[in-house]
Amino acid sequence: MNRLQKLFDTKQGDILNIYAPAGYPKLEDTMSIITELDRLGVDIIELGMPYSDPMADGKTIQDSSQIALENGMNLDVLFQQLSTLRENTQVPVVLMGYFNQLVQYGLERFLDSCVKVGVDGLILPDLPMEIYSNQFQALFEERDLSMSFLVTPETSDARCQTAAQLSTGFLYVVSSSSITGKSGNLGEDQISYFEKIQSLLPDTNKLIGFGIHDQASYENACEYANGAIIGSAFIRALTGDKELSSNIEEFITSIRP
Amino acid sequence: MTYNINQKGFYGQFGGAYIPEMLYSNIARLKDSYLEITSKASFKQKFHALLKDYVGRPSPLYFAERLSEKYECQIYLKREDLNHTGAHKINNTIGQILLARELGKTRIIAETGAGQHGVATATVCALMDMECIVYMGSVDIVRQAANVSRMRMLGAEVRPAESGSKTLKDATNEAIRDWIDNPVETHYIIGSVVGPHPYPDMVARFQSVISEEIRIQLKEKIGRENPDYIIACVGGGSNAAGAIYHYLDQSDVKFVFAEAAGLGVETGHSAATSILGKPGIIHGANTLLMQDKYGQIIEPYSISAGLDYPGIGPMLANLIHSARATVEAITDQQAMDAAFSLARTEGIIPALETAHAFAVLERKKFLPEDVVVINLSGRGDKDLPTYIKADLAS
Ligand SMILES: Cc1ncc(COP(=O)(O)O)c(C=O)c1O
Numbered sequence: 267m268n269r270l271q272k273l274f275d276t277k278q279g280d281i282l283n284i285y286a287p288a289g290y291p292k293l294e295d296t297m298s299i300i301t302e303l304d305r306l307g308v309d310i311i312e313l314g315m316p317y318s319d320p321m322a323d324g325k326t327i328q329d330s331s332q333i334a335l336e337n338g339m340n341l342d343v344l345f346q347q348l349s350t351l352r353e354n355t356q357v358p359v360v361l362m363g364y365f366n367q368l369v370q371y372g373l374e375r376f377l378d379s380c381v382k383v384g385v386d387g388l389i390l391p392d393l394p395m396e397i398y399s400n401q402f403q404a405l406f407e408e409r410d411l412s413m414s415f416l417v418t419p420e421t422s423d424a425r426c427q428t429a430a431q432l433s434t435g436f437l438y439v440v441s442s443s444s445i446t447g448k449s450g451n452l453g454e455d456q457i458s459y460f461e462k463i464q465s466l467l468p469d470t471n472k473l474i475g476f477g478i479h480d481q482a483s484y485e486n487a488c489e490y491a492n493g494a495i496i497g498s499a500f501i502r503a504l505t506g507d508k509e510l511s512s513n514i515e516e517f518i519t520s521i522r523p
Numbered sequence: 524m525t526y527n528i529n530q531k532g533f534y535g536q537f538g539g540a541y542i543p544e545m546l547y548s549n550i551a552r553l554k555d556s557y558l559e560i561t562s563k564a565s566f567k568q569k570f571h572a573l574l575k576d577y578v579g580r581p582s583p584l585y586f587a588e589r590l591s592e593k594y595e596c597q598i599y600l601k602r603e604d605l606n607h608t609g610a611h612k613i614n615n616t617i618g619q620i621l622l623a624r625e626l627g628k629t630r631i632i633a634e635t636g637a638g639q640h641g642v643a644t645a646t647v648c649a650l651m652d653m654e655c656i657v658y659m660g661s662v663d664i665v666r667q668a669a670n671v672s673r674m675r676m677l678g679a680e681v682r683p684a685e686s687g688s689k690t691l692k693d694a695t696n697e698a699i700r701d702w703i704d705n706p707v708e709t710h711y712i713i714g715s716v717v718g719p720h721p722y723p724d725m726v727a728r729f730q731s732v733i734s735e736e737i738r739i740q741l742k743e744k745i746g747r748e749n750p751d752y753i754i755a756c757v758g759g760g761s762n763a764a765g766a767i768y769h770y771l772d773q774s775d776v777k778f779v780f781a782e783a784a785g786l787g788v789e790t791g792h793s794a795a796t797s798i799l800g801k802p803g804i805i806h807g808a809n810t811l812l813m814q815d816k817y818g819q820i821i822e823p824y825s826i827s828a829g830l831d832y833p834g835i836g837p838m839l840a841n842l843i844h845s846a847r848a849t850v851e852a853i854t855d856q857q858a859m860d861a862a863f864s865l866a867r868t869e870g871i872i873p874a875l876e877t878a879h880a881f882a883v884l885e886r887k888k889f890l891p892e893d894v895v896v897i898n899l900s901g902r903g904d905k906d907l908p909t910y911i912k913a914d915l916a917s
Pocket of ligand 1: 610611636640715716759763828830876901902
């Protein structure tokens with residue numbers, strides 16, 4: 267059992283997952299951000315592997331990815347930075363990126379590197395469930411690496427069931443049909459969608475993501491799932507006017523005072 | 524062995540649909556319905572009626588006598604430049620707008636590089652009274668300004684893409700994001716044989732009217748359906764796919780694709796995907812892709828906005844990979860020279876994209892009896908500022 271699965275075994279609600287792009291705002295900030303988030307009680311850290319063409323992400327993540335790439339971030343540097351991860355923290359860490367990054371790095375080599383540094387799971391938005399289950403699932407399971415698939419308001423009930431079955435970390439419930447970075451409030455449609463997912467998949471670990479940006483939207487999401495994922499709002503906070511650790515602390519305490 | 528698509532949406536190892544869940548329902552619906560809808564008699568009837576009376580098809584197959592003399596072979600030009608809106612792109616947009624209506628969609632989005640696909644999309648949206656939004660790299664908005672004005676006059680909204688190299692790839696990223704945000708009412712009209720399955724096959728089928736006509740026209744003119752060579756320029760590959768479609772599995776017909784070498788293949792300012800690329804995933808398809816060792820996409824460069832793309836359609840990737848087709852990488856300068864040469868030998872000003880195909884004539888030696896069909900994918904009105912600048916400089 268990896269750290270992600272252990273977390274859900276002991277904690278069923280109010281789970282906060284923070285997304286941060288690796289190598290942003292400065293190349294060397296990756297580990298400091300992880301340890302700071304851990305210190306502040308964040309439950310899961312989702313590290314973005316910066317990609318040149320992140321098609322499922324909005325402007326905030328795209329811009330920060332671009333800066334991280336310009337800073338010199340790549341998968342070799344990332345695994346090097348994470349080589350001391352487990353000396354510092356036991357917080358579950360999930361890597362998020364695009365499938366082409368893994369293919370070019372070498373899929374098995376990539377997964378082995380994840381195991382070696384103590385990464386617990388992956389989110390690969392452009393790897394469809396069918397391709398994963400037909401070709402790659404065994405490679406992940408052998409290594410005790412979790413996968414998380416996404417469902418959206420357009421996902422059929424049958425497909426939601428499949429996504430839940432294949433997701434060994436948590437199911438990623440996309441709050442609306444929308445790319446990351448939009449922040450509105452929950453509408454009636456969203457609430458009935460969350461309720462549908464809840465009744466369809468009562469026993470699945472679920473985190474709601476996309477558009478969660480403040481205490482109210484976070485708490486709202488926690489009512490319909492085990493917790494929530496915050497990405498773009500956190501990235502914007504990282505470059506606030508104080509030093510890095512104060513910016514992080516201020517943001518996290520604004521979400522969970 | 525066939526070079527056409529298989530049941531799973533692949534051409535050999537190339538193709539597939541590597542898409543986020545947010546696009547799944549739309550792509551799955553297209554995949555499950557495109558063949559059924561487009562093979563209905565009523566659909567075909569509307570499609571062909573519009574191609575005939577609105578686009579002006581069949582486009583002529585013209586024997587280019589002076590060019591043939593110059594290059595000592597039998598050169599025929601497939602005149603897609605004479606289509607309404609000035610390029611082959613409209614064949615596809617007519618098909619897709621009819622499909623979008625069948626699917627009950629009310630809002631259309633598109634990406635464009637040279638602006639020809641944007642104009643062709645804006646045109647069919649005006650015709651069908653549909654909302655139209657075209658994404659275009661801000662670099663391309665400047666270098667293809669005439670087409671931007673045309674799109675706006677036709678009632679489309681042109682939205683600039685400001686990321687990356689601000690060209691076709693980035694416009695495509697923005698269009699995909701728009702579709703993710705607006706999945707219910709919107710159909711995305713992709714302009715080439717790229718993107719996730721079923722787009723490459725669907726677009727190739729709509730464009731295959733080109734090779735269907737070539738067969739009939741050649742038979743009439745020379746008594747046989749098959750030429751010895753078909754030459755086409757390749758951005759994403761839709762005019763090439765259309766010109767070769769009915770000849771895919773006829774090995775006596777050789778295919779030559781002209782790619783944009785930009786300032787030169789080795790200069791770091793190039794879009795010669797099949798030479799510089801390796802298998803990788805772009806815009807939902809596994810294909811040949813310009814990328815670094817970490818899979819980060821390399822920004823391409825070409826003087827021609829329509830060829831300035833770091834990938835290539837999976838059908839063409841497979842043809843090149845299996846040596847069914849050969850590729851010539853043509854520099855900016857060679858394409859410019861070919862455009863001026865065609866203008867003065869045949870009185871035809873080609874699009875900059877198309878000019879790359881004509882530059883192949885300077886490279887390859889043909890036998891006097893060889894029948895060579897060049898797909899004249901578009902006319903050069905949109906490129907006049909570029910041509911004028913080059914003419915003044917020389
Ligand atoms: C006239 C013309 N030819 C060719 C192309 C390249 O596209 P494709 O390779 O899909 O034919 C374009 C694209 O804009 C074009 O406008």
